[in-house]
Amino acid sequence: MTGTEVVFWLAAVTAVLSALATITRRNPVVAAVCLVASFFAVAVVYVLLSATFLAAIQVLVYAGAIMVLFVFVVMVLDKDDSGEIRHAGPTRISRYGYNGAWMLLVGFLAWVLLGTWSRQYVTPGSSLDAQPDFGSAQSVGRELFYRYVFAFEAVSLLLLAAVIGAVVVARSRRERDDDASGLNARQRARNDAGLSAKGV
């Protein structure tokens, strides 16, 4: 087996096993950590396909942003699969955090090592020879900002709409009622700004 095949099989088995673990775990925090392991493995496969820029984006956006979003929501909800509210003590949360941090660290190290290693042995999965800068940030960016600039701007608008929509949807009913009736709105604004009602 060549180096590329070894890296591919390692990454593929890791991706499939951690994806299976994601959909079988009861605890959503453990599932989220397994999901990140799957994303890391897919990023390694991206490097094998000489899409280095996308591999970096994958780790940044999926393992960084989306994973943090999931973990924060799980922590806020603090419910397990059976729907019962868990009174998780600090020891429990810290144990998950400890294990999760270890898995993240190992995953990141494996990603960096496999990425650099596969770059040396890269024999791409096609008969075509890629240009040296195929999949680099420069070449993808050139394509993105010349031919697909409209789609790029449209996606930025979509992200703005999604952020506003998320904030509106996730507000509590009390906040919405307060804003709708106009009652206490100024009071709340003052409290949010850290000004006491008596002082102003």
Added chain:
Amino acid sequence: MVPITHFLYLAGILFLIGVVGVLARRNVLIVLMSIEIMLNAANLVLVAFSRAWGNLEGQVLVFLTIAIAAAEAAVGLAIVVSLFRARTGTDIDDLTVLRD
């Protein structure tokens, strides 16, 4: 030398795992994670064909898909938080407000 079919098989297996997660799990958070797995499998197919044809447009498409997946996760999790606030819980079998 890894043939392109291997990447397609991997993407197919990942997509299948995502489908099973959506259909079989009742926790809405796990369902959202399964959707992310399916998006990831689709991205993998796009990158594999982009490499096979030596065409960067597939990678541009994956870039846009990742941005849209981030937006989808943000809105989906906001809906989960909103559901939890309405005391419905995170079990998708309980979400029958629109049907009833």
